[in-house]
Amino acid sequence: MAKPEPIAYIWHKDYVNESDRYIPTTNRNVMVHLLIEAYGLLDNMMTVTPKKASIQDLAAFHSMDYLNFLSNPNSNRDEDSINDENDDYGLEYDCPIQDGIIEYCQRVAGGTIEAARMLNNGFCKTAIHWLGGWHHAKRSNAAGFCYVNDCVLGIIELRKKFERVLYIDLDLHHGDGVQDAFCGTNKVLTFSIHKFEPGFFPGTGSDKEIGYGKGKYYTVNVPLLDGARDDTFCDIFDKIAPTVLKKFKPGAILCQLGADGLNEDPMHSFNLTHKSQIHCIRKIQNWGIPLLILGGGGYNPANTARTWTSVTASLIGKEISEDIPEHEYFLEYGPHYELPVSQSLRKDLNTSKYIAEVVSTVENNLEQIN
Ligand SMILES: [Zn+2]
Secondary structure (H helix, E strand, C coil), X not given: CCCCCCEEEECCHHHHHHHXXXXXXXXXXXXXXXXXXXXXXXXXXXXXXCCCCCHHHHCCCCCHHHHHHHHCCCCCCCHHHHHHHHHHCCCCCCXXXXXXXXXXXXXXXXXXXXXXXXXXXXXXXXEEECCCCCCCCCCCCCECCECCCHHHHHHHHHCCCCCCEEEEECCCCCCHHHHHHHCCCCCEEEEEEEECCCCCCCCCCCCCCCCCHHHCCCEEEEEECCCCCHHHHHHHHHHHHHHHHHHHCCCEEEEECCCCCXXXXXXXXXXXXXXXXXXXXXXXXXXXXXXXXXXXCCCCHHHHHHHHHHHHHHHHCCCCCCECCCCCCHHHHCCCCECCCCCCCCCCCCCHHHHHHHHHHHHHHHHCCC
């Protein structure tokens, strides 16, 4: 049997602990890491400590004005002008300015850039950075818990080696920041499956958004309705993803695996389990193309940890027990203390007629790619 391809796992203890301070996920990031460790999966991967990205690295996408403000939000300004500028840069509500925010941004971006460099240098075929995936940040503003867009920065890094990079976004929310960054180019195709409904954040992601100029048809959006189950999600992925692959022929793939579409997530929208993420990521891995995997949303810490641990084990090709191993956060997995995420009985509003219409629209657009 062929030796399995090495997988890089990007993490550092201080970085994991610190990252939970800046996003409203309680101890999610530390729980993800400790469950992966408790299952012994670190022994099967190359663990990589990322360096902090420099301000110049962040400026590959973000404006210097925005980065200067993040670096020094309180310097020489009166309170009124600080509040005005906070508004301008999106630094309010779900993205408040916090002490040390620029260091956190440099760590997140540094982790994803490091993962991209591992792939560029051929050190691994798959790189995992569960602490990344902040797909809403724009060039000059924060949004939706995202201060810097490490997805965009990772794609820019991959593009130094690979002509065409495919971005796949399976988070509950539309990957608007990444779409905005690349909707005018045919070198990056963005493919996002998400909830789309009036009033639902970020408000974009209709199947009518297809890119423009050279990038026309290189933006692929699959809008879904509430209650989406694994079979709906996997079916639509299986219908569209192979056409995306055939038409676009990417040299590398960056995949955002946000877990806020899981059943029991406080977003209370989709009704997915770990199975849909495993299904999609195994298919992508089997394409045999360098693959960078990021986290993202996921506001039920135990279910997010269950799912990303299951995905990690699946990528390694290791069977793991359904019984959660004893470890520091064991009690968080009650009352059943098992690894699988369950589905609820909620109705799936995505009828077969609705799915057929979305697939037909998307396929007609993809046909236009030469
Ligand atoms: Zn999300």
